[in-house]
Amino acid sequence: MSEHNKTGQVMAVIRRQIAARALTPGMKLPSVRLQARLSDVSTSTIVEAYARLAAENVITSRPGAGFFVAGSIAPLDLTHMTPVKERDIDPLWISRQALDAEDGKLKPGCGWLPSDWMYEEGMRRALRKMAREPASTLADYATSANSLPLRQLLVRRMANQDIKTQADQVMLTESGTQAIDLICRFLLQPGDTVLVDDPCYFNFHALLRAHRVNIVSVPYTANGPDLVAFAAVLQAHSPRLYITNSAIHNPTGAVLSPLVAHQVLKMAEEHDLIIVEDDIFADFEHRPAPRLAAFDGLSRVIAIGSFSKTVSAALRCGYIAARAEWVEALIDLKIATSFGGGRLAAEMLLQVLTDSGYRRHLEGLKLRLAQAMKNTHERLQQLGIRPWLMPPAGLFLWCQLPDSIDAVELARRCLRDDVVLAPGNIFSQSGSASTLMRFNVSQCSDERIYRSLQQALSDQLR
Template sequence: MVMISINQQDELPLVEQVVRGVSRQIDERVLRQGARLPSIRQFANDHRVSRFTVVQAYDRLVAAGYLESRQGSGFYVSKPVDAVAANEAACDLDRAVDILWLLRQSMQQRQFELMPGCGWLPPEWQDASALQRGLRTLARGRSRALVEYGNAFGYLPLRQDLQQRLGELEIAASPNQIVTTHGVSQALDLLFRYFIRPGDKVLVEDPAYFNLFGPLKLLGAELIGVPRNQDGPDTAKLEQLIQQHHPKLMITTAVLHNPTGTCISQAVAYRLLQLAEKYQLMIIEDDIYGDFHGGRATRLAALDQLNRVIYVSSFSKTISASVRVGYLACHPDLAQELVDLKLLTQLTSCETSERLIHQILSEGHYRKSMMRLRSRLERAREQTIGPLESLGMGLYAEPEYGFFLWTRLPSGCEWNAAELAHRALESEMMLAPGNIFSPQQSISPWLRFNAAFCADQPQVFERLKPLLECAASDE
């Protein structure tokens, strides 16, 4: 059954919601070419919208080439035009294909009614009014800047903001050590393209942010998982793995690690840097959740001062995922090389977006809005941990900050987390099972919950309950 999410309260017209929902499912191959769509009456009943809305939406989808109407038979997802046999791809997308499935799922999560597995905050939690004010200010500002190519390193005033922000984290970085990017994704992609040759071994944490795995595999890297403990990567195991595999690069998150929500201890950070020094390892520190930490956290880059550590972060989780502003900070010589790579492959970044973020940072509300978010998240975690524990789920570690809760299925649960997630999809709920965070996609009893979504959507717990009972009663 085709189900898309319709929100009667949304200011977006219902026709538009149907057009977007269906086209997205086609784009993401949830609806396959040749598939038949529900009849207009059926779709209208399923989604509690008028038939007139569905007629209009289907018509627009036909006009847009997504659907074709067959006389007397209904609406079908359009067939492709006659094709040349697809050329062989030089890059091995297949190697990354499981990841791609996950990524597509993750980019379509808002199609589901409940999203406790989501990797970001509910849009309503973010301060869109700051973006609106920022846009108005840009509209009033220097018009020339709206049409010109930006600086290759990135908009200087924003890099100066970042210099100050990094300074507050005790990381000294001048603007010529800071390169803006299209989200953390481009920062990582530039770094991976710069460092990695096919066959190279790369250390990632296990579990880790799953969007890392695809780009690494695409470049032919072999992923080596380092077990992640509550206080950071397991350094004893790390040294063994280094000796065994001779990796040149490690990617790690010190602060509010995704998915566990844990932070590195000072001792582990120090030991990690000692090993990096001893074995000539470069470390990429992904600090994308750093601003959610309200206390004094240990960062590798603050100890090492961008010598062996390359720092990457972005505003996608805090200000806006849509404007795509991220950055990296590193040694100035490396920064120049990465800017060259950025220029060659994408020219400059989007200065309009960078000016927008600079505007928001200079306005002075960012700090306060992060403080509010942190308090709200604290309550959300409390509202989530209790109900999860009542369901028999066990928390890996209680995070001090952030929105991720890494929880274990009840003992006696016959299903692994992927099986549970699969069943949950049937009741319109998107979970984040542990296997997707494993570099080897190993079966796992762990799940990542997003406290913000759980607090907003307490139905999550009601829907989890029968699923867990069902999993237990399979015995």
């Protein structure tokens, strides 16, 4: 590598550290000699890099004292808090590609149902009912914990999963993501360690980076987290929090076994670990899977969820179920960060969930997903793409690509055809899923997806 390129690399690393606030205004940079050793380059390369950064007013030189970060604090930039990646395969960029997709762009890598699979009829009925509500429902702030009738309904729904709770242990949030964000604000300090599954929902990584915590991962098996690895991580890293899906794991589709659940809870008790159990896919189940929150009784497990996957992604309403004293503190935190909750959304959701047609909608949706799972499995197998396991329910197939083909390159190639894929390593903290891919079966009916995949696979095998 040329000296010019080495200099540019050193400058890029320092800029990323400033953007991520690892280096803050006024902080002294390592000496030229120390920085050369840390960067494995010559001192002349560091001298040149520092001189150019000073010319750009990124750093300043104080004669006899050294080099210091200049200017005011940099805005938080999540894209610079991890190693540089191509933006078309970065986790946040994948989300933006899917969210901002124009008509005609295909989204087999996204995490939600097509709009015409959602409960549109029930939403329209609820909107008509809401139009007749008193002015206070349409215009006032919600109460601090938000709708009591909806929280009572959630208590009854959780009872069907053997989770025993009360309305004062439940609070409403704007989404499942806000629920995790509030919990992280409540329980974590910068520098704490958080455990996630490998693979796991990729936005967990981005959200946790925003909280400036250390992320460690444990391999996820067909029955839950690998227990040997789980024990080793607890011993080595003493994580404060573990975030997981127990029922219909994202992205694998696996289901936690009772044996693994009990072992996880036993180790959590021994190591004072708090568990966040994200139950966003509950309504896709054909029969309830084991829940950590049920076995634990919401002692050190916090259950969260929302209805963006089955009712409407436009209706932002989630929930947290936890110890009553934790819920009290979380309500204060929610008021401090967002003040009043979404009263209109909560009242709308209550109308939808108690609508006589919602159960029929779910039964039809589960049948439709089962057929889509079968069809997608068959089409992918024709291309040599095979599932890691066949999930009992849900949206996702976690698949192994043929001939060790790199999923990132495949995603980049298919993006040229307006096909947004989700390569495995965006879900993997360890980077061990380079030949895996997540497919959303509800978004895989278009023949153009398979044509694009076939051409991309052929290109890579040449």
